Amino acid sequence: MNKLKQIVLHAIIWIAIVLYFMYNNGRTEYSTIVNFVYFGIVNISLFYINYLFILPTFLNRKKYLWCALSIFFVVMIFSFIKCGLAYYFYDIVIKRGGSKVVIDFWYYYSSAVFVSCFFILLSTVLKFIQDWFLNEKVKSNLENENLIAELAFLKSQINPHFLFNSLNNIYSLAYQKSEKTPEAILKLSEIMRYMLYESNEDKVELSNEIRYLENYIELQKLRFKDNIYIKFEINGDLLGLMITPLVLISFVENAFKHGIATDSENPISISLNLTDGKLLFHVSNIKSSMNKDITGGIGLQNVQRRLSLIYKDRYRLQIDDTNDIYNCELYLNL
Template identity: 45%
Template sequence: MKNRGSFLIHFIFWLIVIIICGLAIASNERRLSPHEIMVHFGYYGLINISIFYINYTLLIPQLVQDRKRYGMYVFSMLLLIVFMCILKTMIAVLNSDIILAYLSKNGERKYTEIPEYIVRSVFTSGFFIVISALIKLAIDWFGNERVQRKLESEKKDMELQFLKSQLNPHFLFNSLNNIYSLAYQKSDKTADAILKLSEIMRYMIYESNDSWVSLSKEIEYVKSFIELQKLRFKDGAAVELTLNGEIDDQQIVPLILISFVENAFKHGVANDPKDPIKINIIANQKILHFSITNKKNNQNKDEMGGVGLNNVERRLQLLYPERYKLNIVNSATHYTSELMLDI
């Protein structure tokens, strides 16, 4: 991609130069012979092209970019200009009737003075050196920007994969603990719990591998998780799930809501019908509002949040920069998480 863009810039530049030369030939009052065209534009064209690419491919990469030898670069650049001006002057002297001769206003044939011609040659050579340096710097800058964006994207993807790899084992570990408790109690709910866990894991392993999933699928996953958690309690868990708005095919990052729900079950009181876990989801085509409130479990001394919420907040920073608001309220009796997403 970089080579293609570089080639295009070079092609456009030399096309402009050729067009300008062509217009110069066409505007000449008398028709130039092939030999005159060769002297004017062939020889000098090769010299100017050489100036351009010696600076572009040798001087800048070797002295500026690799070794930062700016003094040596300036000296080499001046040496290149002097050498090419000598070469141009020799060609002009050998072809003085073509290069140096011109008609004055009164029609008298005159010749350009050598010092004047040298000054013009220095200006022309300097022009091609400056242009080659600008093109080189521009191409390298855009190339470095592209590489930097690619590295940042790869770093972001690696971090997201790491966060996701933390999330799945974390959830699985907690769920297996719950199923172990049911099995230890020889509960009839054990088989249902295993079946529900298999459905959840199918979503986590297959569908959540996509970068985005539909909001409806994510909410179904949350519902399945709640049903799995209810099996832990003899009389079921006390959960109020309220859905409002348009919950359809809006896209959301998978597994972004589950940590809040898991945190409520892990650290809160989930079996008090008078003070249930309250989950409220409101959505339209642009905004998702998610909130969850749970009563604190005073017997559970673990810090609220933990790996799960730290994980999800980092994922929000990476995937929804400037597009989310997360508000955590940790009161004496309740814990509330409120998330606003631009979807």
């Protein structure tokens, strides 16, 4: 809330309070104006001296003794001011509108101190509440900034990681002098175009993300020539569904890097099932003892961290990693 809005809100609240007590008293004559306007101005002034000057000057700087002493002297001074007003309007305040009952000075002074302390307490509580909300807002903004920075860092790791693996694949094709090398380079350029431009958004269409997976699989097929066995199934309606980009690719990459893609009896299995905006992504493969990744699985660690940051309690990841088989099942509430 900016300062102008805050000032207007405070003014409306104080005017409403004063008017409420004035008219709730059932009278609007001069005595009522004296009691609720003049003394109201004194109490409101006391409120803001504590709220705007004493607390920010001493309490925020942890000068507790000076804060207590300042409040004490301000309460004493304002209570004397109230007594001065009371004797100025002697017949209205001290004699209660001309009645025979006269209020004792020290009794009135102690009452003035009590009321002053109430407004000090009220301003202090408001200050604490405001500071708490402000601190929570700053903390939330800081957490969001840290989250954005971490996600940006995690996402920046995907491109080099993926590019490194893909270039290795194309290198093997070029080393074999394969005629499919140009096609592989074209597929890689399409994939990199998606990663550099389309995936910059927080969410992308699920159909585009699947197309990206298909391009990656086609690139792998070029690498293995005709000796690759993979089953890729999609069930359900993709229309209108959005997903965080580059979340699914790590599991598919892992299947090709650590799995056996040339076993016709045990093909790499990838399935994607959609039901009422909920996605179930499953990848399974037979593990190869020959394919060991010296990087230590950066891709999977990366994607698990991204899932926990973005989807929080809207995802479930189950990985069964045995000596022979690797199964991965990811549930996402899109």
